[in-house]
Amino acid sequence: MITVTGLKKRFDRNAPAALDDVSFSVKEGEIYGLLGHNGAGKSTALGILLGMVYPDSGEVMIGDKSVQREREAALRQVGAIFEAPSFYEYLSGWQNLKVLTSFSGGVDHETMMETVEWVGLGKRIKHRVGTYSHGMRQRLALAQALLPRPKVLILDEPTDGLDPEGIVEFRESLFELRKDFGLTVLLSSHLLGEVEQVCDRVAIIKGGRKVYEGGTRGLVSEGQLYRLETHPPEDLVKAREIASTLSITSGGEDDLFSLPGDLDSSDFLGALVSGGVRVRQFVRMESTLEDLYLSVSHQPASQD
Amino acid sequence: MMLFFKQLGWELFRMFARKRTYIGFGVFLAVELLIYVLLTLDRSERGMEKWIERVAGGFEHYFSALTLGFLIVSFTMLILGAVFVALVTGDIVAKETEDGNLRLLLARPVSRFRLLAIKFLACQIYALGLFWFVGLTAFGVGLLERGWGGGMFVWTPEMPRISIFEWNEGLARYFLAITAFVIAYLPITGIAFALSCLKIKPAAATIVTIAYILADWILSKIPLPIFEDYQHWFITPKMQSWALLMYQDIPWPRVLESWAWLIGFGATGFVIGWVIFERRDVKS
Numbered sequence: 312m313i314t315v316t317g318l319k320k321r322f323d324r325n326a327p328a329a330l331d332d333v334s335f336s337v338k339e340g341e342i343y344g345l346l347g348h349n350g351a352g353k354s355t356a357l358g359i360l361l362g363m364v365y366p367d368s369g370e371v372m373i374g375d376k377s378v379q380r381e382r383e384a385a386l387r388q389v390g391a392i393f394e395a396p397s398f399y400e401y402l403s404g405w406q407n408l409k410v411l412t413s414f415s416g417g418v419d420h421e422t423m424m425e426t427v428e429w430v431g432l433g434k435r436i437k438h439r440v441g442t443y444s445h446g447m448r449q450r451l452a453l454a455q456a457l458l459p460r461p462k463v464l465i466l467d468e469p470t471d472g473l474d475p476e477g478i479v480e481f482r483e484s485l486f487e488l489r490k491d492f493g494l495t496v497l498l499s500s501h502l503l504g505e506v507e508q509v510c511d512r513v514a515i516i517k518g519g520r521k522v523y524e525g526g527t528r529g530l531v532s533e534g535q536l537y538r539l540e541t542h543p544p545e546d547l548v549k550a551r552e553i554a555s556t557l558s559i560t561s562g563g564e565d566d567l568f569s570l571p572g573d574l575d576s577s578d579f580l581g582a583l584v585s586g587g588v589r590v591r592q593f594v595r596m597e598s599t600l601e602d603l604y605l606s607v608s609h610q611p612a613s614q615d
Numbered sequence: 616m617m618l619f620f621k622q623l624g625w626e627l628f629r630m631f632a633r634k635r636t637y638i639g640f641g642v643f644l645a646v647e648l649l650i651y652v653l654l655t656l657d658r659s660e661r662g663m664e665k666w667i668e669r670v671a672g673g674f675e676h677y678f679s680a681l682t683l684g685f686l687i688v689s690f691t692m693l694i695l696g697a698v699f700v701a702l703v704t705g706d707i708v709a710k711e712t713e714d715g716n717l718r719l720l721l722a723r724p725v726s727r728f729r730l731l732a733i734k735f736l737a738c739q740i741y742a743l744g745l746f747w748f749v750g751l752t753a754f755g756v757g758l759l760e761r762g763w764g765g766g767m768f769v770w771t772p773e774m775p776r777i778s779i780f781e782w783n784e785g786l787a788r789y790f791l792a793i794t795a796f797v798i799a800y801l802p803i804t805g806i807a808f809a810l811s812c813l814k815i816k817p818a819a820a821t822i823v824t825i826a827y828i829l830a831d832w833i834l835s836k837i838p839l840p841i842f843e844d845y846q847h848w849f850i851t852p853k854m855q856s857w858a859l860l861m862y863q864d865i866p867w868p869r870v871l872e873s874w875a876w877l878i879g880f881g882a883t884g885f886v887i888g889w890v891i892f893e894r895r896d897v898k899s
Contacts, residue, residue, distance in 0.1 A: 322896070354898065361722050363897040383724040391722040397715030401633050413625045414723035414730070416618060455719065465722075 312463060312495040313337040313360070318369035320355055320519075329355040330366070331519045337497050337512075340489060344510035344527075345499040346604065352519040353499035354394075357467050360497070361391055373463055387415070390456030394468035396448055400441040404432060404451045407440055411455045418459045430454045430484075446477045453484065457492075464488065466498035470505055482509055507600040515604060527600055535570045539583075540592035553586045554579070567596065619733070622725075626737045630703075636741070639699030643691060643749050650687045651756045667768050671779050679765030680757030681785045685792075685861075687753035689771050692746070692796060697828055698821075699745060700800050704738040704807035705820030708892065713817060717897060727893050731812070735885050738804050743797045750793035773855045778863040788861055795857040801877045802850045803828060805884020812888035814895070853877055 313336060320330040330352045337343040345353045358364030360371050362382040371378040376385035398407045405427070412418040427436045430450040435443070443451065449469070456464055470478045482505070488494045500506050506513055507527050515523040541547050547565060554560075557579060560569045570576060580593055630636055653659060664674045671677050708731070711717040720730060767785030769778040780788060806827055810820035828851060834842065835849035846852070856873035859866055 358896065358898050363718065363721050365894075365896060383726060386722070386724040389722070391719075393715070393718055393722075395715070396719065398719070399629055399632075399716060402629065406628070406632070410625045410629055411719055411723065413618075413622045414720055414725040416724075417621065 312339040312341070312374060313343075313497060314372040315356070315360070316370050316372075318356060318359055318371070319367045320352075320359065320364065321367060328519045330359070330369075333369075333514075333516065333519070333521050335514045335521060335524055337495055339495050340493055341512065342485060342489060342496040342498070342510045344506035344513040345497065345516055346501070346503065346506050346513050346600075347499075347516035348501055351501075351516045353501075353516055354467055355519075356516070357391075357465055357497075357499055360465060361389065362386060388462040389465060390458070390461035390463070391465040392449075392452045392456045392467065392469050394471050396452035398440045398448065398451060401439065403439055404436040404443070404447075404454075407451065408436075408455055408458060412458045415459055422460070423458060426454050426457050429457070445472050446474070446480075449473060449477065449481065453481075457488075460492065462493075462495060464494050464496045466496065468500055469498055470500070470502065478505065485509055503601045503604055513600070523603065535572060536596040537568045537570065537576060537579075538592070538594045538596055539566050539568060539590065540594075542589045542591045546588045549586060550583055550588045553582050553588065557582060619729070622729075623733050623736055623740075626733050627740060630737055630741060635706075636703065639695075639702070639745055640748055642699070643695060643745070644752055646691050646695060647687050647749070647753050647756055650690050651683070651760070654683065654686060655760060670777050671768055673766070675765075677766040677768040677779060678761065679767060679782070679785070680754060680761045680763065681765070681767040681780075681782070681789050682769070683757035683760055684750070684754040685767070685769055685789060687756060688749055688793070689858075691749065691753075696746070696749070696796065696800060697803055698825060700738075700742050700803050701807045701821045701824040701828075703741050704804045705811050705824060706817045707734045707738055707808065708811040708888070709813075709815055709817040709820050710811075712814075712897070721897055728889055731885070731889050731892060735804070735808055735888075738808065739797060739801075742800055742804060743794070746793050746796040750790060754789070769861045771855075771858045771861070773858045774862065776863075778861055792857045792860045795860055798874050798877050799854045799857045801881030802854060802884070805881035807884075809884040809888040809891070812892040812895075850876070850880055 315336065316334050318330045318333045319328060321328045333352070333356060335343075345356060347353050355364055359366045359369075360373075360378060362378045362385070366379070370380075371385075373385045373388055376388070378385045398404075399410065402410065405423075408418075408423060408427070412423070427433055430453050432447065432450050432454060435447060440448065440451065456466075470481050473481060485496060485498075486509075489496065498506075498509070510527050512524070512526050514521050539547065539550055541550060550568075551561075554568055557574060558571055559574070559579060561567065568579070570579060576593075576595070580590065583590055583593075654663070660678075663678060667674045667677050708717070711720070721727070764782050766782065767778075767780040767789070769780070769785075769788075803824060807820055807824040810823055811817065813820075831849050832851040835846065835852050853873040853876045856870055856877065859870045859873070
């Protein structure tokens with residue numbers, strides 16, 4: 312649904328590149344996360360996706376339309392939410408929606424009402440935005456992004472500033488949106504937990520370059536790291552000796568064991584028991600997105 | 616085309632829903648009332664009476680609601696009109712960029728040209744609204760003081776001689792001149808709009824515009840031979856074209872020439888603003 316190819320952008324000749332040859336693609340119906348610390352280049356990438364920032368080279372396709380060559384046609388399929396969305400404070404939520412949707416060709420009253428009810432702003436929509444809480448503004452931002460019905464939702468730090476309840480609510484909204492409207496979602500965030508819980512796949516951006524792209528769910532099940540607890544604890548020494556005969560390496564700590572991909576954990580456990588090690592616990596350690604993020608953040612950036 | 620006007624309608628709605636849009640209207644009204652009080656002071660009225668009697672005769676006939684309204688308009692419009700038109704136009708893009716509203720608009724399937732055209736046109740409509748408000752209220756003040764009917768006595772420093780009209784023609788000339796202020800002020804909207812499209816604070820766009828217009832006006836007034844060769848570079852003399860419509864016989868070739876310059880200047884401001892904005896990266 313979204314194909315980003317070779318994006319390069321430098322805002323200032325003397326500054327480092329904001330984006331350096333970034334490519335990724337988002338499949339239809341997928342929730343895809345752009346992860347990176349502040350200033351990594353996520354917002355620049357989203358700016359290019361929305362035709363607000365001109366890339367030095369590269370192209371973004373939304374469906375079969377190029378944002379750079381057919382911006383309006385491409386953006387007809389897109390709804391967007393920005394970090395700390397700014398509305399016209401002196402207008403009501405409803406009037407803001409009318410002003411904004413007029414630039415998308417207008418939306419009928421019924422669809423607007425449905426959307427307003429869907430985001431849970433029904434009672435306050437006729438009130439001035441200046442009186443809205445941050446959470447209500449975020450709901451209004453979601454409403455404007457959903458009008459008129461887009462195929463793609465682009466979210467820039469969508470939960471920034473929301474309270475924990477608001478974050479959970481927003482997360483649930485995203486899943487509902489995918490289920491109810493079949494939306495493809497691309498979001499940027501520096502909140503690892505958020506991305507891990509919401510996204511099917513992520514790209515990690517560091518210093519303007521993509522340093523990782525892959526699944527988040529696959530990631531947590533790919534771990535081959537086990538924590539062993541013995542009784543008495545001194546049996547760990549014996550366990551290490553057995554492990555070394557099976558080419559099992561240390562997981563960084565005394566009680567962690569990193570198994571090679573071709574070794575089944577039950578074989579290691581069997582070897583331990585037959586070697587006289589009294590096993591109290593043998594737990595598979597799940598590698599989190601945070602582990603991955605930290606590991607790639609410390610690696611030099613490389614292309615794709 | 617219908618969609619364009621619908622979008623323009625919402626832009627105007629947004630503009631007129633904002634309290635600061637009305638500052639100009641309020642200030643004009645206050646200044647008009649002040650000028651009215653000053654003009655109707657015994658001493659001022661006696662001075663006017665002597666003058667009108669000397670050059671036109673029939674003070675009671677010619678010191679009408681139209682004459683009083685015209686005096687109020689010509690005193691207030693030059694500086695105040697420039698300030699408020701520059702204020703609103705200088706805000707139109709820069710303020711929205713500063714507030715972040717523009718990003719929500721640009722995420723929509725609308726071209727930057729269309730967006731700017733809507734905003735520029737909204738500024739012209741605001742200016743027309745402001746000038747008609749000033750014209751109508753000044754006329755209203757005149758009606759309160761002098762009542763309906765009579766003649767019209769007109770003089771501005773730019774006019775070589777006074778003009779006198781009967782009521783109906785005076786009324787038509789008065790509102791024609793009020794409307795023509797929109798064309799006269801196109802350089803102001805053009806400069807303020809072009810500046811507003813830069814990465815600039817809204818107040819800076821307004822201040823630079825006013826500074827340019829004042830500098831142009833001052834330089835065009837310096838009675839030195841050296842400036843005579845450069846008179847065609849000054850735009851403020853052409854902005855006085857509205858006063859040409861109050862001449863006894865309207866010098867249409869001069870009016871049209873001035874309007875061509877003014878429209879050209881305003882359009883150039885819009886095009887410069889558009890080119891700047893079209894090339895800009897809009898980012899938080």
